[in-house]
Amino acid sequence: MMSTTTETPATPGAPERRTTSRSARLLGDRRLSVLVTAALFLVMYIVGLSRYQNYGFGDSQVFLNLFIDNGYLLVAAVGATFVIMSGGIDLSVGSVIGFTTMLTAWLVQDVGLPLLLVIPISLAVGAFGGFLMGYVIHNFEIQPFIVTLAGLFLFRGLCLVISKESIAIDDSDVSSLAQTRVPLGVGELSIGAVVALVVLAAAFYILHYTRFGRRVYAVGGNEQSALLMGLPLGGTKIAVYTMSGFCSALAGLLFMLYIQSGDPLHAVGMELDAIAAVVIGGTLLTGGSGYVLGTLFGVLVLGLIKSIIQFEGTLSSWWTKIATGVLLCAFILIQRVMTARKKT
Secondary structure (H helix, E strand, O other), X not given: OOOOOOOOOOOOXXXXXXXXXXXXXXXXXXXXHHHHHHHHHHHHHHHHHHHOHHXXXXXXXXXXXXXXXXXXXXXXXXXXXXXXXXXXXXXXHHHHHHHHHHHHHHHHHHHOOOHHHHHHHHXXXXXXXXXXXXXXHXXXXXXXXXHHHHHHHHHHHHHHHXXXXXXXXXXXXXXXXXXXXXEOOOOEEEHXXXXXXXXXXXXXXXXXXXXXXXXXXXXXXXXXXXXXOOOOHHHHHHHHHHHHHHHHHHHHHHHHHHHOEEOOOOOXXXXXXXXXXXXXXOOOOOOOOOOHHHHHHHHHHHHHHHHHHHHHOXXXXXXXXXXXXHHHHHHHHHHHHHHHHHHO
């Protein structure tokens, strides 16, 4: 008696469906944009090593200089990350940075106040400005674009009220703090870079390990759902703008240490650099998704573009803006594809 075996017929299109599902899961992964930014930074750095190896590009200090030269931008971008992740936008970042440099320079140089007293004053003013903008946005239900645009003009105008000219700072405390370096064995970091990394670590902890961080994600993902869950919508919105104002003021202090002066035209357009770094770092402009570590890579990518242009020597600094624009468009398209895949 012959034994018969039955074979399960292959399902037509099964391999294709598995491949499609895997690609859909990959495109729907929230970490994809961060990984793409990190990979982009790595590729750019390798290209720089191969092209400018004879010019010292591979020196560890050149890498650490990315943090020294962009510490203030990293702090400002961290504050902008909270706002964008909550579904808002803050256009006042650059003006608050410029105003902080002017306020600090005026209080230290002209009024004669000690730096240790000026620092908390500047931080408090920046945080209060962010609080007011968040309060108006929530309680009067005005678009964040309009309110923060008003804040942009307000703080830039206050710069000119203090002085229409640049104020150079020759205070010994400022000079000493600006020149202080923290040795790392393979190089050194400035005080501004160290502060920026501390702010980054604090922001990472707040976003991923606290209730407030979960509320920021929830509010940015869907305000109505967050409201139905009983989350404090108004308090969260006001808090993220307060944090952004605080970070902008802190970035202004770091920028003041970097250039040791105050000027009413300092940091013009820096809010766009901060927003670009956040978006390139993978945070969705619609809110609800993103990682603060992605913002770090976004800032490093922008800083690396500047470094490569400097090592090249023959390119205009305007190529930095061109490259930033191209990258921004590319990452917005990636975000569009990711959100479209999630809906399907």
